[in-house]
Amino acid sequence: xxKTKAYHDGAVSGAKRTLDTCLSVFLGILSIxxxxxxxxxxxxxxxxxxxxxxxxxxxxxxxxxFVGLHNYIYGITQMNFxxxxxxxxxxxxxSVLLILxxxxxxxxxxxxxxxxxxxxxxLLCVFSMVVPFQMVMFTLSKTADTLRLNNPFNICIIYLGxxxxxxxxMFTGFMKSVPxxxxxxxxxxxxxxxxxFFNVVFPILxxxxxxxxxxxxxxxxxxxxxxxxxxxxxxxxxxPMAIQYFRxxxxxxxxxxxxxxxxxxxxxxxxxxxLCQKHIIEGVIAGAVKG
Amino acid sequence: xxxxxxxxxxxxxxxxxxxFAIGFIWPFLWGIYLSFHKFITVSKTTFVGLNNxxxxxxxxxxxxxxxxxxxxxxxxxxxxNLIAFMIALALTRGIRGTNIxxxxxxxxxxxxxxxxxxxxxxLLNGILTHLGLPLLALDARNGFWGLIILMCWQQIGYxxxxxxxxxxNVPSDLLEAASIDGANSTQTLxxxxxxxxxxxxxxxxxxxxxxxxxxxxxxLSLTNGEPAKASQMLALNIYDTFYARSGAQWKGIGQAKAxxxxxxxxxxxxxxxxxxxxxEVQQ
Numbered sequence: 001x002x003k004t005k006a007y008h009d010g011a012v013s014g015a016k017r018t019l020d021t022c023l024s025v026f027l028g029i030l031s032i033x034x035x036x037x038x039x040x041x042x043x044x045x046x047x048x049x050x051x052x053x054x055x056x057x058x059x060x061x062x063x064x065x066f067v068g069l070h071n072y073i074y075g076i077t078q079m080n081f082x083x084x085x086x087x088x089x090x091x092x093x094x095s096v097l098l099i100l101x102x103x104x105x106x107x108x109x110x111x112x113x114x115x116x117x118x119x120x121x122x123l124l125c126v127f128s129m130v131v132p133f134q135m136v137m138f139t140l141s142k143t144a145d146t147l148r149l150n151n152p153f154n155i156c157i158i159y160l161g162x163x164x165x166x167x168x169x170m171f172t173g174f175m176k177s178v179p180x181x182x183x184x185x186x187x188x189x190x191x192x193x194x195x196x197f198f199n200v201v202f203p204i205l206x207x208x209x210x211x212x213x214x215x216x217x218x219x220x221x222x223x224x225x226x227x228x229x230x231x232x233x234x235x236x237x238x239x240p241m242a243i244q245y246f247r248x249x250x251x252x253x254x255x256x257x258x259x260x261x262x263x264x265x266x267x268x269x270x271x272x273x274x275l276c277q278k279h280i281i282e283g284v285i286a287g288a289v290k291g
Numbered sequence: 292x293x294x295x296x297x298x299x300x301x302x303x304x305x306x307x308x309x310x311f312a313i314g315f316i317w318p319f320l321w322g323i324y325l326s327f328h329k330f331i332t333v334s335k336t337t338f339v340g341l342n343n344x345x346x347x348x349x350x351x352x353x354x355x356x357x358x359x360x361x362x363x364x365x366x367x368x369x370x371x372n373l374i375a376f377m378i379a380l381a382l383t384r385g386i387r388g389t390n391i392x393x394x395x396x397x398x399x400x401x402x403x404x405x406x407x408x409x410x411x412x413x414l415l416n417g418i419l420t421h422l423g424l425p426l427l428a429l430d431a432r433n434g435f436w437g438l439i440i441l442m443c444w445q446q447i448g449y450x451x452x453x454x455x456x457x458x459x460n461v462p463s464d465l466l467e468a469a470s471i472d473g474a475n476s477t478q479t480l481x482x483x484x485x486x487x488x489x490x491x492x493x494x495x496x497x498x499x500x501x502x503x504x505x506x507x508x509x510x511l512s513l514t515n516g517e518p519a520k521a522s523q524m525l526a527l528n529i530y531d532t533f534y535a536r537s538g539a540q541w542k543g544i545g546q547a548k549a550x551x552x553x554x555x556x557x558x559x560x561x562x563x564x565x566x567x568x569x570x571e572v573q574q
Binding site: 024102109114140149158194239258270 | 295303307308312314316382400419420449453456491498501511512525529533560
């Protein structure tokens with residue numbers, strides 16, 4: 001029996017090796033196809049405006065067509081890209097920090113206190129994750145105007161409200177598996193709940209914090225509709241708004257600068273991704289398991 | 292312990308609750324209220340009963356947007372999950388270049404919807420011109436498949452990651468037992484791996500279904516509903532009703548459409564969760 005099995009293994013592993021090589025080659029080709037759209041935009045962003053059309057989009061930027069970084073310089077000044085970058089960064093950083101702080105506190109409270117308000121809050125959070133943004137977009141933008149939450153510096157309160165669902169859900173999901181004993185020991189040692197939370201619970205929550213931060217950052221940084229409706233588009237434009245505005249407002253769209261702007265939006269994302277790939281992928285898995 | 296924490300609710304619970312009330316609860320309730328009213332500005336509303344809802348279903352653009360969205364959702368959910376699962380299977384065999392492939396396939400997911408739409412608009416219009424076919428904005432069928440390709444490109448990596456995690460969690464003693472019992476690779480896949488990754492399938496179909504059904508940014512930037520609203524999906528149709536149509540009645544109808552849309556999303560999510568949860572096995 002053992003002998004025949006070993007014999008079979010040899011045959012199988014030979015077949016397996018051929019299959020694996022084929023798969024590697026196939027996926028390699030697929031990877032190149034996967035990256036091609038970004039490469040195409042990169043190549044076209046280096047071309048002169050007159051050399052860009054739907055027929056010449058696949059031609060390389062050589063000879064007269066090549067203009068170097070001209071489109072980038074023009075695009076950055078035309079689109080006011082630096083201010084858009086600043087607004088996007090401000091909104092994302094403030095919102096994510098606020099979400100992490102408030103929702104971790106809220107999540108801890110919900111798991112440790114078993115009362116009607118806790119249970120209600122939890123149910124509302126789960127419910128809010130299903131509701132599409134279109135349901136509240138009109139009334140939300142009116143509410144934001146009334147409460148003066150319509151600038152990049154306090155729009156984070158709206159993001160806290162709308163992002164709370166996922167974050168609270170993640171934190172309660174994690175807290176449920178943390179034994180209460182350490183917190184009780186701290187209480188006996190004379191800590192008040194605030195001290196317990198910041199000295200004992202906060203460090204334990206770190207992995208969930210990173211996962212939540214990544215999921216919320218991916219959402220806030222790329223969000224288009226909420227800032228469009230809430231912010232004053234003439235004064236403040238985030239990066240997605242600036243790109244859409246660039247496209248929508250001009251009579252004739254200048255393709256070169258536009259592709260340059262797309263590239264300067266995409267390049268920082270790619271660099272960030274390559275630097276903290278491990279955390280991003282773990283964040284996605286954690287979010288999926290809880291969600 | 293519980294009692295002393297309870298006293299601290301203004302610090303722990305209140306900030307999130309207050310923001311939640313401003314950002315979600317109040318707009319939600321107000322939205323339901325407004326869906327029964329006719330208004331231009333929100334300070335002057337007149338009650339019209341179910342009139343807005345009746346008009347929603349008489350609006351041909353909404354009905355066509357519904358069918359467009361429904362077929363888009365079905366096609367994209369099936370394609371994304373099938374391809375993502377196959378890639379995940381290939382990447383859990385320990386083949387050469389696994390890490391590079393995983394990195395590359397996940398990448399598009401981090402790019403925002405608006406930017407994605409414009410990237411693909413440039414590429415697809417180029418291809419269509421070379422094939423001598425009408426551009427994206429001129430033919431709704433091209434717009435439909437363009438959106439499908441875009442959505443696959445964006446979502447496959449994300450779902451692949453979840454499937455890989457699911458496949459890696461299949462206990463190795465189960466696989467060993469299957470191979471001792473003489474199961475071939477197809478049998479192992481269908482009768483051991485597939486039931487064990489059912490939770491991942493639940494999550495991925497849920498995510499792709501709701502993402503596709505609620506799609507907005509990509510629709511706006513890739514086709515913007517052209518030609519003549521034929522490639523408009525529900526979310527864009529609602530946006531269009533609110534902000535692009537003139538006339539006193541449209542804002543109320545837009546809000547009513549939003550409520551219908553919300554109910555559809557909830558309904559689809561519940562049905563999907565019910566059916567896939569039933570197939571999950573206890574580990």
